[in-house]
Amino acid sequence: MKKIAKNFFAVMMAVLLVFGFIGPVTVFAATTPVLGAAKTYGILGSTFTNTSAGTTINGDVGFTTGPAVTPSGTHSNYGSGAPYAVAGADQGIALSALNGESCDFNLSGATDLSLLPQPLTPGVYCVTGAASIGTSGVTLTGSGTYIFRISGALTTAANASVLLNGGASACDVFWTPTAATTFAANSVFEGTIIGDAGITVGASTVWTGRALAFGGTVTTDTDTITVPTCSAVPATLNVIKQVVNDNGGTATASSFNLRVTALGVDVLGSPAAGASSPGTSYSLSADTYVVSENANASYSQSFSGDCDSSGSITLFDGYNKTCTITNNDIGGGSVIIPPAAATIRVIKKVINDNGGIKKVADFPLFVNGYSVISGVTNAFPVPLTYAITETADSRYVQSFSGDCNVDGRLNLTWGDNKTCTITNDDIGVVAAVVQNPVATAIPVVEIAPAAAIPPATTAIAPAFPSTGFHPEEKSVSWEIALLIVVLILIPTSLVLVLKKRKI
Known part of the structure; x- marks a missing residue:
């Protein structure tokens, strides 16, 4: 008994020691924000400064004041053309979402992130001061969202690096300094920086991410910035139908047939009967769409919400937008419908x-x-x-x-x-009438052959010659036939007898 108690005590101590070293497992659930139109921009600023050849930007480049030397690389949008302004607004929305995340790790005062125990895991790191990355670098390990909320500047030392391991992705790493960002030469960096205080990138920096400083200045120097390839996030379009009947109209939301099209082609689920709030939701890819309806000549039409006055709307990744179509019944004679309406x-x-x-x-x-x-x-x-x-x-x-x-x-x-x-x-059920019924055929039953029967010794009556009549038909009786045969044989016999006598 003592031995059992001793073993039990030893096991319990081992368990306590293990849990004492490991400690409670905490799961942090930071959320990657929707970047919208800003998702495709490698550089987004008011002023973009680049005075040296050799800078490559693989992504859109947005600015109102351009660089002396145009960077190389692939960028579908360059300058202040659409969607530059929308991207700026979406940058602000994303920053608000990031600032709304709860802190998982609180770091007081100026902090060298490279001196923290490495690797760093997903979560929200709140620094109440400036943040820096030394030459030993920072390693982010594990899939999930990393948010570095910095109440001050962000700087890197020369040759500093941010590395990703274990499923970490540049698509999910965000830095939000409230003061200017400055990278020293030869830095390797991952993630998106959002802040309008300005971003300066030292020479020969390789950066997978985005420099989003709408309203501020972005400066580069023989650097390479590549926008990460991230999974598409479907956009949601909610179409709401409102009907106002203040002039005797009786139509309802479902009386109107609504359509959502892209380049004239109906999307999945379109057309559909109109629905009042919350309306009909469509899951769509990033594109420009037109909301329309089969008009009713007795109702005027207007658009509101996120659509323009013609029902057009451009959706970017992750958008959740609403378009409302309002139809108001037309009072008697107050509005003249053009005769061209067919x-x-x-x-x-x-x-x-x-x-x-x-x-x-x-x-x-x-x-x-x-x-x-x-x-x-x-x-x-x-x-x-x-x-x-x-x-x-x-x-x-x-x-x-x-x-x-x-x-x-x-x-x-x-x-x-x-x-x-x-x-x-x-159509009623009609009974079928058969004009000329055909007798149902009697099935033929096959009978297995009987065993062989030995020949009989009984006499067999001679068969009479066929008369050409079916047995069931009326024919000459056999008595009459026999009489005819006798009448023929008697004269023949007499003739033969007479011939013999003459001889």
């Missing part, structure tokens, strides 16, 4: 007089492939021929009436306001 109204009628149960909503309607709603007037380009179709049901007979022909087609020209009605009448 419209088509499709009406669906369903007749259930033979047990059918389908409703109007069970038959999706289309005009040249675009979804429309029964009873809603929609504007279409002219002049053009349109085909009105539906998702048919074989249990209903379809017919067209109104302005379309029997095939559901109509021609639309300037000023036309046409209506096409599709009627579906359920």
Whole structure:
């Protein structure tokens, strides 16, 4: 018993020692911000200074005052053209998000980050003073977000480096000094610096990241800055439909057919019936989109939110934007609709007089492939021929009436306001009548052959010659046939006897 107690005590001491050395495991969950339009910029500033040849920027370069020597490299956007201003705004939004993260590590006063126990793990490092990186460098290890929030300047010594290991990515490393940033020569750096106090990059620095100093100055000197290749973050577009009926209108949000297109092509989920707040959400890649609707001549239209007045919006990675379309019913005679507006109204009628149960909503309607709603007037380009179709049901007979022909087609020209009605009448169950029934064939049953029977010794009656009649048909009886044979044989026999006597 003493031995068991002793062993138990030893095990418990070992466990306590292990947990004492390891300590509690803390998981930090800093979040990588959305950079939006700033994501593609290697340099973003008010003034960009570069006086030496040899600087390479692989990424967009944004400025209002340009450099004496143009850097080499690949940059789709250069200067102050779009999306320069939007990128500047997105830089500010990203900085606000970074400043809103809670501190995981608090470092008081001026701090040499290279003197901290290495490697550093993901989290938010809050420095209440200037931060520097010495020649021994900093190593970031582990996948996750690294945020260095610095209440002062950021500097590096010559030949200093920031290295990444164990899944750490330059896409997720951010530095936010409140004072100027200065790199000494031959530095190796990783991550995005956001701060408008100015960024000066020493000669021959190799940097994977971004120098975002919108409103400030970025200075380079025979350096190479490369924007990291990061995973695309889908943008979200919320489309909200508002309907105002203050002049007798009765339409609802779903009465309007909404579309989201890119270069005229509908995105996934478009078109769709309108929806009031929070609306319909679309997950989209970075691009320019147009929000539109099949207009109703009885309602005026206006756009608000993040769309422009024509419904156009440009989305960048990670955006979450909202576009609102408001339709207000038009009072009697207060607004004159131009005669050039050409419209088509499709009406669906369903007749259930033979047990059918389908409703109007069970038959999706289309005009040249675009979804429309029964009873809603929609504007279409002219002049053009349109085909009105539906998702048919074989249990209903379809017919067209109104302005379309029997095939559901109509021609639309300037000023036309046409209506096409599709009627579906359920088909009753009709009993089948067979005019000339055919006797059902009797199945043939195969019987296995019987065992061989030895020949019989009984006499076999001679068969009479065939008369040419079917046994079931009426024929001459056998008695009459025998009489005829006898009458023929008797005269023949007499003739033979007489011949013998003469001889």
